[in-house]
Structures are given as C-alpha cells and as structure tokens.
Amino acid sequence: MHTLTVDLGDRSYPIYIGTGLLDRAELYTPHIKGRQVLIVTNETVAPLYLQRVKTALQQTSGLQVDEVILPDGEAFKNLDTLNLIYDALLEKRHNRTTTLLALGGGVIGDMCGYAAASYQRGVNFIQVPTTLLSQVDSSVGGKTGVNHRLGKNMIGAFHQPQCVLADTETLNTLPERELSAGIAEVIKYGLICDEPFYRWLQDNMAALMARDPRALAYAIERSCQNKAEVVAQDETESGIRATLNLGHTFGHAIESHQGYGQWLHGEAVGAGMLQAADLSWRMGNISAPELEALRALLQQAGLPVTGPADMTVDDYLSRMVVDKKVLDGRIRLVLLQRIGEACITSEVPRELLLQTLQAGNRLGCP
Amino acid sequence: MHTLTVDLGDRSYPIYIGTGLLDRAELYTPHIKGRQVLIVTNETVAPLYLQRVKTALQQTSGLQVDEVILPDGEAFKNLDTLNLIYDALLEKRHNRTTTLLALGGGVIGDMCGYAAASYQRGVNFIQVPTTLLSQVDSSVGGKTGVNHRLGKNMIGAFHQPQCVLADTETLNTLPERELSAGIAEVIKYGLICDEPFYRWLQDNMAALMARDPRALAYAIERSCQNKAEVVAQDETESGIRATLNLGHTFGHAIESHQGYGQWLHGEAVGAGMLQAADLSWRMGNISAPELEALRALLQQAGLPVTGPADMTVDDYLSRMVVDKKVLDGRIRLVLLQRIGEACITSEVPRELLLQTLQAGNRLGCP
Structure with a gap:
C-alpha cells in the first residue's frame, strides 16, 4: 500500500x-x-462491495452503520437524489459528529461529499472510490456538488474528506467504457503538467487497457500525486487549479447537449481534450504530429476523438458561455502551451475557436 | 449611522x-x-422595498441587476424554494463573481445565504434584513440553510456576508407579531451575556413596543454587538456560540410539532426561553422572582409564555432528540447559570426536564 x-x-x-x-x-x-457512519453507494456497487465495507466498519464496537443505496448514473446527480441522503441521515437520527462514506464512482463521491458539506452545516466524510475516474480525479481536491438542469456542478461546495481509500481491486469489475473514461483523466495529468508521465502512458497504454495491476497502481499514484500538488497550491481554484479543467469546457458542452449520463464524463473530457489540443495547434503551441499522437493515444484508450455528430458550433458556444470557467462573459479556456504544460487564456482568437468547433469530425484539418 | x-x-x-x-x-x-447582482426577496417585501434597492444599485453603471421574488414564510424555507434561486441565477447566466443580495427577513437571509454558499461552490452575498429578528440575529454569524421535513436548518453552510445593512426604517412596516418575535431574540442577548442590557430592556420595553426609533436602534446595536462578540470567538459553533441557542431546543420542538410557519421562530424561542429558565430555576440557578420577572417581560413583549396546549412531553422529547444540539444521543441544553450568563449542559437530571415539560401552562410550578 502507498500513502x-x-x-x-x-x-x-x-x-x-x-x-x-x-x-x-x-x-x-x-x-x-463519532459513533455513526452512513455509507452512500449505488445499485451497481452495493452488491459488489457494500457488505465488505460494512463488515470492516462493524469491527469497531458500538458504531452505528447505516446505508443508503442510490440509483446509478450521472442523470441522478441532482437535488432530488441528494435529498435521499438527507432523508436517510435524519430518519436514522445522525448527529453532527456522524461520518459519511462514499462508496462508488465520481457521482457518488460528489453527492456524498456535498451531503457531508451541507448536512447540519458540515460533517466528516471518507471517500472509497471504486472507478478509475474517481480514484484519479474526483476523490482528490474537495470539489463536491450536484448538477442543475441548466448546468453541470452548478450547486456545490469545497469540502475535504478525512481520507481516501483507492482499492485497485475494485477496477476488476469496471466496465470497459468506464476504464477508458478514467484513462482520459490520467492522460490529462500527463498533458497538463507531467511530460515524462505522458511518455510513460504512450509506452504503457496496452498494459493499462489490459488492467495490469502494477501499471494501474502506478498510473493512479502518479495522477493523484499530480492532482494533489496542484490542489495544494490552489485549494479553491483561483488560479493554477483551473488547468485541471483541460478539455472540460468543451466536454461539459458535450455532456450538457447530449443530456447528462449519455456520454460518460471521461469520454466527454477525452473528446474535449482533443478539441483543446486542436485549438492549441491552431494557435501554434503544439505541432501537427503531437496532435496526431494524442489522437492515437486517445483511440488506443478506447475514447471518442470527435464530438457528437449532430452538435453544431452554436450548440457548443451557447453551452460554453454558461460554464463556470466564464468570467464576465469572456470564455476562458485551458489550452496546451506544449505537451506537459497547460495555460489558461481568455485571449483565444474567436475565428480559431470557431475553426476548431467547425472542424468537428476532422479535428486538426485547416 | 453606526458601523x-x-x-x-x-x-x-x-x-x-x-x-x-x-x-x-x-x-x-x-x-x-463582479458585474452582476441577484436580489432575493419575497412577495411581501418586494412591493415595499425592492425598487428602492434596485434604484440604488443601478447607480453603478454596467451592473446587471436581476431579482427573484419567493413566496413568503418559513413553510417555504426548503430545497424546492432554494431551487428557484438557482434557476434565476442560471437563467440570467450569473457567473462565479456574482453577488446575491438578501432583502427580507430571516428566511430570505438564510436561503439567499445558502444559495450564495452553494452556487458554483460559493459566491458573495450582502444582507439587507428588513425584520427586527433578522437584524439582530440571522444576519449576523454566517449561518445559512434550509429546513428538511424532519428537522429545522438541517441543510446548510457557514457562509459570511460581505456586509449587512440594517435599516431601522424598515421596521415601521413590520406586523406586531413579528416585532414581538424579534424582541424575543433581543431579550435573549440580555439573558445569556449582558445583564445591564437585560435591565435596560425591563425599563424600556414599552418604548420598544411603541417602535421608538432611538430605543430600537440601541437594542439592535447592542444585540448585534453581543452576537458579533460571541461569533468572533467561535465561528463554527464548537463551544460558546451554542449559548446563542438559549430556548432554541425547546423552540425548535414547538415549531416542528406545529408545522413550520405556524408559530414564528421568535415566538417559539420566547416560549422556549421561558422553559429553559423554568428548568434553570428547578436546578437552583435562578430564583422564583427572576423567573416571574422574565415571564412578565415576555408577556409585555407580546410573546407566548407557554408551549402549544396540545403538545405532550413525548412530543417534545422525540423532537428534541433529533435537534442538532444532540451529541451521541444525549440532549445538550443551554440553560441560565444566572440572569446574564448562560451555561451548556448535558447533565440535566431527567426528572427535572420532565417536570419542566409536564408543567406546560403552569411553568414555575412544583
């Protein structure tokens, strides 16, 4: 075990x-x-891992262990589902010394974390992420929240967990699509701040896709390390932390257009990163071969490399404007300065952004 | 103006x-x-003061000023109404530099403050309290939140405003019952930490009830001062701040039993403070004449001095146990050590608590 x-x-x-x-x-x-724990999990994860976590917790004598099992999926990451957690806490009379435990992927982590941030104005929580995406991303950094029909993660809080347990064995039950979605975020860390890791990923993508335990553990550790360093520098995202959103402004537009839950978050981020890279290439920051190599790496990871076929430029723009990364009406984008370094800019020439959005299925074309 | x-x-x-x-x-x-403000107010306050606040804000050129008018009353202090604020923010495309402005009483302040705490993980807000209760209590201290059907203020956050504007002129339009409800909290400050102020209130209650502007301004300032001092010592209520809850554990039980909005919060706190004082008398902390004098003061302020006639001991106990002031199943109560000093105890002999609850309409009887 590494800590x-x-x-x-x-x-x-x-x-x-x-x-x-x-x-x-x-x-x-x-x-x-305290003496109370509420495990928050979902219908998919509960049959696989709930009993094991309960058994472990019940070794502590006198601990009241309750559970709430939510429906599975990003489509349920909303105030209504959140209310099911509050219901469970109040029906079981949990007080302000209770601890919530998030057992599941990013959606469970975000909702459980936000329930913990807001129940009785803030209680403790523990993250037990069971997907690659949540192990490398949403369990680190304290961002919690739910979606609103008009925007993703629009309601939330910064709330840090007491600890995170990333058990790599849980990845053995992960569907192929979700493995790929997690790898999208892993690639992101290489792109934005860790070129050696990006090279390592190019050499080891086959091992990751084959779920080689050593390769996975290394990728998780290195990703968490990168994210932890960025978050420690900028807990509430006033500056450098925004680079973690590479591909997310495009990706959120895709998710929002398709309806949450149709594309996995990591899939949308994968396609969004390639759009950000395409724009970075148009701005002269990276070379055409580098753009092509990224496309190949994403394809090897089983990720989509284009946005939805029916999504127009206006579809993108209207949704990008409502994204949180907008300051005073200007679209602020995270782009690549080079492979291994991100930059944040609100100085993108509008015509280049339009070219990237128009390129659609033919990213990297003039 | 005092600051x-x-x-x-x-x-x-x-x-x-x-x-x-x-x-x-x-x-x-x-x-x-930023360049955006959303005024959050209600149907009662909007016709009285909304235009004046808008006119003042619109003197700043380039400021986008929007408004959302909520239904009035504690019964609407819930997640559904909160969602109307999020809807307005997103429909008008407010970004994370927006400022929310709470124009109304405590319910508006609590909901607007919580919307500010949670919108895009936290934006700024300004409090413009228009009731005596909110001027002396809920606008100071950063507690924000909404009710759940199983408990009051169960969902919320600590979030401090940028400033508070307490305009005493707004009290001229306040209904009699709400004036009394505000005075309940004013009396509380005297009881828990400011005996000279308590004596001043005994001498000046008639002036306050007649809405003498000087008396009101003095009472507001002294109350805010007392609360600000307590909050500054203990922002997140781990210790001394809990004394501000004198009467609240009983009062919340009353509000919850009657259904939120039937009794005003201040009315329930008034009756609850007398129950806390009754218990303090049974424990030997204050004298029978002091208890009687408090009852007389509350009556002079137009406040109820008994709980609802149909509320049984079990009704109280079952609701007091779910209150936030419960640690590990023990009821922790704020009582009077003497007039002008509160104490927090979980060592209340159960039979004395039962006597207070059984005494019902005859508080202070053996």
Whole structure:
C-alpha cells in the first residue's frame, strides 16, 4: 500500500492506494470521530462491495452503520437524489459528529461529499472510490456538488474528506467504457503538467487497457500525486487549479447537449481534450504530429476523438458561455502551451475557436 | 449611522445600522466585486422595498441587476424554494463573481445565504434584513440553510456576508407579531451575556413596543454587538456560540410539532426561553422572582409564555432528540447559570426536564 498526503494545512488528508484496502478496518477507524457512519453507494456497487465495507466498519464496537443505496448514473446527480441522503441521515437520527462514506464512482463521491458539506452545516466524510475516474480525479481536491438542469456542478461546495481509500481491486469489475473514461483523466495529468508521465502512458497504454495491476497502481499514484500538488497550491481554484479543467469546457458542452449520463464524463473530457489540443495547434503551441499522437493515444484508450455528430458550433458556444470557467462573459479556456504544460487564456482568437468547433469530425484539418 | 465590525479575520465584515440606508448606493458598491447582482426577496417585501434597492444599485453603471421574488414564510424555507434561486441565477447566466443580495427577513437571509454558499461552490452575498429578528440575529454569524421535513436548518453552510445593512426604517412596516418575535431574540442577548442590557430592556420595553426609533436602534446595536462578540470567538459553533441557542431546543420542538410557519421562530424561542429558565430555576440557578420577572417581560413583549396546549412531553422529547444540539444521543441544553450568563449542559437530571415539560401552562410550578 502507498500513502500520499494532500497538503492543505489543517484540512490535509491521506490517500491510501493498494489492493484489498476495502476490508482493512484499521484504515477507516482513525478517521471516524463519532459513533455513526452512513455509507452512500449505488445499485451497481452495493452488491459488489457494500457488505465488505460494512463488515470492516462493524469491527469497531458500538458504531452505528447505516446505508443508503442510490440509483446509478450521472442523470441522478441532482437535488432530488441528494435529498435521499438527507432523508436517510435524519430518519436514522445522525448527529453532527456522524461520518459519511462514499462508496462508488465520481457521482457518488460528489453527492456524498456535498451531503457531508451541507448536512447540519458540515460533517466528516471518507471517500472509497471504486472507478478509475474517481480514484484519479474526483476523490482528490474537495470539489463536491450536484448538477442543475441548466448546468453541470452548478450547486456545490469545497469540502475535504478525512481520507481516501483507492482499492485497485475494485477496477476488476469496471466496465470497459468506464476504464477508458478514467484513462482520459490520467492522460490529462500527463498533458497538463507531467511530460515524462505522458511518455510513460504512450509506452504503457496496452498494459493499462489490459488492467495490469502494477501499471494501474502506478498510473493512479502518479495522477493523484499530480492532482494533489496542484490542489495544494490552489485549494479553491483561483488560479493554477483551473488547468485541471483541460478539455472540460468543451466536454461539459458535450455532456450538457447530449443530456447528462449519455456520454460518460471521461469520454466527454477525452473528446474535449482533443478539441483543446486542436485549438492549441491552431494557435501554434503544439505541432501537427503531437496532435496526431494524442489522437492515437486517445483511440488506443478506447475514447471518442470527435464530438457528437449532430452538435453544431452554436450548440457548443451557447453551452460554453454558461460554464463556470466564464468570467464576465469572456470564455476562458485551458489550452496546451506544449505537451506537459497547460495555460489558461481568455485571449483565444474567436475565428480559431470557431475553426476548431467547425472542424468537428476532422479535428486538426485547416 | 453606526458601523459595527464582525471580527473574523479575512472574513470580517461590517454591519451598518441606521435610517434610510436602503437608498445609499455607496454602502453597497464597495462590497460588489463582479458585474452582476441577484436580489432575493419575497412577495411581501418586494412591493415595499425592492425598487428602492434596485434604484440604488443601478447607480453603478454596467451592473446587471436581476431579482427573484419567493413566496413568503418559513413553510417555504426548503430545497424546492432554494431551487428557484438557482434557476434565476442560471437563467440570467450569473457567473462565479456574482453577488446575491438578501432583502427580507430571516428566511430570505438564510436561503439567499445558502444559495450564495452553494452556487458554483460559493459566491458573495450582502444582507439587507428588513425584520427586527433578522437584524439582530440571522444576519449576523454566517449561518445559512434550509429546513428538511424532519428537522429545522438541517441543510446548510457557514457562509459570511460581505456586509449587512440594517435599516431601522424598515421596521415601521413590520406586523406586531413579528416585532414581538424579534424582541424575543433581543431579550435573549440580555439573558445569556449582558445583564445591564437585560435591565435596560425591563425599563424600556414599552418604548420598544411603541417602535421608538432611538430605543430600537440601541437594542439592535447592542444585540448585534453581543452576537458579533460571541461569533468572533467561535465561528463554527464548537463551544460558546451554542449559548446563542438559549430556548432554541425547546423552540425548535414547538415549531416542528406545529408545522413550520405556524408559530414564528421568535415566538417559539420566547416560549422556549421561558422553559429553559423554568428548568434553570428547578436546578437552583435562578430564583422564583427572576423567573416571574422574565415571564412578565415576555408577556409585555407580546410573546407566548407557554408551549402549544396540545403538545405532550413525548412530543417534545422525540423532537428534541433529533435537534442538532444532540451529541451521541444525549440532549445538550443551554440553560441560565444566572440572569446574564448562560451555561451548556448535558447533565440535566431527567426528572427535572420532565417536570419542566409536564408543567406546560403552569411553568414555575412544583
């Protein structure tokens, strides 16, 4: 087992990465301060892992362990589903010393984290991410929240967990599409701040796709390390942290246009990263071969490399304007300065942005 | 105009108290950092004051000023109504530099503040309280939130405003019942931490009930000062701040039993404070004449001095257990150590608590 620390002063917390962590009572115990735990999970994950986590927690005598099982999917990441968590907490009379435990992917982590941020004005929570995406992304950084019909993650809070348990064994049950979606975020870390890791990914993508445990553990650790460093520098996203949103402004437009849950978040980010790279190429920041190599890497990872066929330039623009990354009406984009370094700019020539959006299925074409 | 500062380090903010503040553009301007403002108000307050606030804000050129008018009352302090604020923010495309402005009583302040805490993970807000209760209580201290059907203020956040404008002229339109409800909280400050103020209130209650502007301004300022001092010592209510909840555990039980909105919050707190005082008398902390004098003061303020006639001991107990002030199943109560000093205890002999609850309409009887 490896332990990373996210350094946030008195809100610092450890990330445990390894195999078989779910069953290890001694990893949870130090992070539970009261006598109550509510496990928040979903219909897909519950049959696989709920009992193991409960058994581990029940080794602590006198601990009241409750559970709430939510419907599965991004389409349910909303205030109505959130209310099911509040219902469970109140029906089981959880007080403000309770601990919530998120057992599932990013949607569960975001909703459980936000329930923890807002229940009785803030209680503790533990993240047990069971997808690659949530292990490398949403379990690190304290962003929590739900979607609104007019925008993704529009309601939420910054709220740090007490600890994160990333058990790599849980990836064995992950559907192929979700593995790919997670790898999209892994590639992102290479692109924005870690060129050596990007090269490593080019050499080891086949191993990752074959779920080689060593390769996965390395990719998770390196990704978390990269994210933890960025988050520690900028907890509330006033500056550098925004580079973690590479591909997200395009990606959110895709997700929002298709209806949440049709494209997986990582799939939309994959296509969005390629659009960001296409625009970076048009601005002269990266070369055509580099753009082509990224496209090949995303394809090898089983990710879409174009947006939805029916999505028009106006579809993109209208949705990009409402994105949180907009300041005073100007679209601020995260682009590549080079492979391994991102930049944030609101100085994108509009015609180049339009070219990228118009290129559609033929990204990288003039 | 008087200015108090709530001292919370980099979250410190001023409270302006005086007459005619609503119209003074220069009070709002320094506290608005972006180019958008959403005024959150209700159907009762909007016809009285909305246009004046809009006119003042519109003196700042280029400022986008939007409004959302909510139904009036505690019964609407819930997630559904909160969603109307999110709808307005997203439909008008407010970004994360927006400022929300709460124009109304405590319910508006709590909901607007919580919308500000959670919209895009946190934006700024300004409080313009228009009731005595909200001027002396809910606009100071950063508590925001909404009710759940199983408990009051169960969903929320700590989120400090940029500033508070308490315009005493707005109290001229306040219904009698709401004036009394506000005075309940004013009396509370005397009881828990300011005996000289309590004596002043005994001498000046008639002037307050006659809405003498000088008396009201003094009572508001002294109350805010007391609350600001307590909050500055304990922003997130881990210790002394809990004394501000004198009467609230009983009061919340009453509100919850009657259905939110039937009793005003201040009315329930008034009756609840007398129950807390009754229990304090049974424990030997205050004398029978002191208990009687408090009952007389509450009556002079037009407040109820008994709980609902049909509320049983079990009705109280079952609702007090789910209150936030419960730690690990033990009821923690705020009581009086003496007039002018509160204490927090989980050591209340159960039989004395039962006597207070059984005494019902005959508080202070053996």
